[in-house]
Amino acid sequence: MPDLMSNAVSGLLAMQQALATTGHNIANANTPGYSRQTVNLASMQAQFQNGSYIGSGVQVASVTRSYDQFIQSQMNSATADNSRYSFLQNYTTQITQLLGDTQSGVAAQTQAFFNATQAVAANPTDLTARSTFLGSAQALASQFNTIDGQLQNLDNQIGQQANQIGTQINSYASQVADLNGKITKALASDPSAPPNDLLDQRDQLVTQISSLIDVKVTTDNAGNVNLNVGTGQSLVLNDTATKISVGNLPSGLSVTLGGADITARVSGGTLGGMIQAQGQLVTPLRNELGRAALVLADQVNQNQAAGTDLNGNAGTNLFTPVSGFAPQTTAMPTNQGTGSATGSYTDPTLLTGQTYTARYDGSNWQVSTVPSDGSAPLSVASGGTLTLPGMSVTFAGTPQSGDVLNILPTVGAAGKISVVQQDPSGVAAAATGQPAGSRDNTQMTALFNLANQALVGQSAPGANNGVSLSDAVNTAVSQAGSYAGQVQLSAQAASSTLSNLTAEQQSVSGVNLDEEAANLMRYQQQYQALAQSISSANTTFQSLLGAFR
Known part of the structure; x- marks a missing residue:
């Protein structure tokens, strides 16, 4: 009463x-x-x-x-973008510092090598000029080796960090699944009494996952939050979490979820930034530097082999012969068969700078360029040999339908080039048939002119419709710098967006x-x-x- x-x-x-x-x-x-x-x-x-x-x-x-679900959704998306660009900004800064600029980096060293031929051409019998020329060749090879090695080290660091990120994602996803179970149980007991603190913990975990990988968030009537990656692969479904696995192959990071390869579908978070850094900066850069190194070694060696040294002997290789290099081929970890591929170079000047993906359709390997150039895939049976621009690839093993091989024609080649000519008198400055001690400078003059010949990426032998060695290196360096500038602008915009959303979210939910x-x-x-x-x-x-x- x-x-x-x-x-x-x-x-x-x-x-x-x-x-x-x-x-x-x-x-x-x-x-x-x-x-x-x-x-x-x-x-x-x-x-x-x-x-x-x-x-x-x-x-x-x-x-x-x-709480505002709309703001929270925007926050998750902005967090994924901000984390991606934060990683890219830091990574591109390190790479541009490694490359230097056109006045002090690998581009300048390339030009210095060709300039050193002029002193030998002016005085072909001068051992000092010849020693300086060999020293310049060694400096250029060392520069290629150093940059490629440092890029490889940065790539390895990405692999180690990405593996840790995969572990973190699995931990957070498991906690979200556990909280789903507790929250749905509480709501089933009393729908009018939501467990607010548990809901906050779950939202915070989803935000932390978003900083690592972009996820799509959906809810159901029972109170579950379900997380999907890519085109719908489930990371968390009700009270069950699916483990994600991250590996680092020569072709780049490989992300699998529940046994399915989702690498191409990961575009946000730190992990998305890593995949983007590899696919749009590191691999193309190592490709271009490797292609330039291969063309340099091939053309300089041909020049030297066609001449005569100071002792009247036939010229020999200055750099590592191209036969000592080979394209990299890697199998995806999700492959079920034993298919493999090996390659060799036929003419480095015809290499396009592209990478390739071979996918087995159950009968043949379908080989496509990456990124796609719009042309139809080339087909070759297992055990067959496929001719690609500048190289040939032979397929072997017993593949299964859906298996994928990645073919990297020039990645890592810059790290393998070296000077094999150690004797200054062994430099072939004179044309073939000239006697010992000849002051003929035919080969040195031709070698100097090689710097400006459009040999890199030409469409056919002798077409001379590619780019010069100096331009190829300069372009690789300048493109990396341009990419870094674009990333910096995007990073600033992403950070500003996240700050604004954080302020808006705090105006609603903050204490x-x-x-x-x-x-x-x-x-x-x-x-x-x-x-x-x-x-x-x-x-x-x-x-x-x-x-x-």
């Missing part, structure tokens, strides 16, 4: 919960992912008494969190300590007033007792 005492007690209990919630907000003001909670009060059902409905006091209808302090005072005053009501009820009760004594 409603009365002054019971109404006041209901109010005291409600104020106790309001004060406790306010204290909870204050305690979690700096907790990442915490959403401010609010106690929602409602009057208790009135009771009919003496011809009227008399109020029965107050009750806590619910405790809700200040304002001034507001909470005001709430404390308000609830305390109401609590004191209710306590006074109880005191008044007690006084009235005592007066009534006294009247009947």
Whole structure:
């Protein structure tokens, strides 16, 4: 039956919960992912008494969190973008520092090598000029080796870090799945009493996953949050998490989820940044430097073999012969068969700088360029040999349908070039047939002119419609610098977007300590007033007792 005492007690209990919630907000003001909670009060059902409905006091209808699903969704997307560009910005900065500029880096060293031929051409019998020329060749080879080695080291670091990221994603996904189970159980018990703290923890985990890999978030009526990667591959489904696996192949990172290769579908988060760095910067750069190194070795060696050295002997190789190089071929870890491929170079000047993917369709290997140039795939049976621009590839083994091989024609070649001619008198400056001690400079002059011949990437032998060696190296360096500039602008925009969304999210969900302090005072005053009501009820009760004594 409603009365002054019971109404006041209901109010005291409600104020106790309001004060406790306010204290909870204050305690979690700096907790990442915490959403401010609010106690929602409602009057208790009135009771009919003496011809009227008399109020029965107050009750806590619910405790809700200040939360905006739309903002949270934008935050997850912005977090994925910001993490991707943050990694790319840091990575491209390291690479541009390695390359140097056209005045001090590998491009300058290439030009210095060709310039050194002029001193030998001016005085073909001078051993000092010849030694300087060999020293310049050695410096250029060392520069190619150093840059390719450092790029390889950075690539290895990506692999190690990516493996750790895969472990983190699996840990976070497992926690999300566990929280799904707890949250759905709580909501099934009482749909009007959502477990706010568990919901915040789950949202924070989803944000952390988004910083590592882009995920699509969906919810269901039971309270589950389901996470998908790529085109719908499930990372978390209800209370079950699927493990993700990350490996680093010579062709780049390989990401599998539940046994399916999803590498091409990962575009956000730190992991997406890593894949982008490899596919759009590291691999193309190593490809171009490797192609330039191969053409350099091939053409300089041909020049030397066609001449005569200071002792009157036929010229020999200056650099490592092209026969000592081979394209890299790697099998995807998801392959079920034993298919493999080996390659050799036929004419490095015809290499296009592209990489290739071979996919077995159950009958033949279908070989396509990466990125696709729009042409139809070339078909070759297992055990057959395929002729590609500048090289040939032979396939072997027993592949299974769906197996994939990656073919990297020139990646890593810059790290293998070396100077094999150590004797200054062994440099072939004169044309073939010239006697010992000849002052003929035919080969040195031709070698100097080689710098400006458009041999790299020509369409056919002797077509001279490619780019020069110097331009090939300069282009690789300048493209890396341009890419780094674009990444920096994108990184600034992504960071600004995330900052704006964070501020908007905090305006909705963040704890304002001034507001909470005001709430404390308000609830305390109401609590004191209710306590006074109880005191008044007690006084009235005592007066009534006294009247009947």
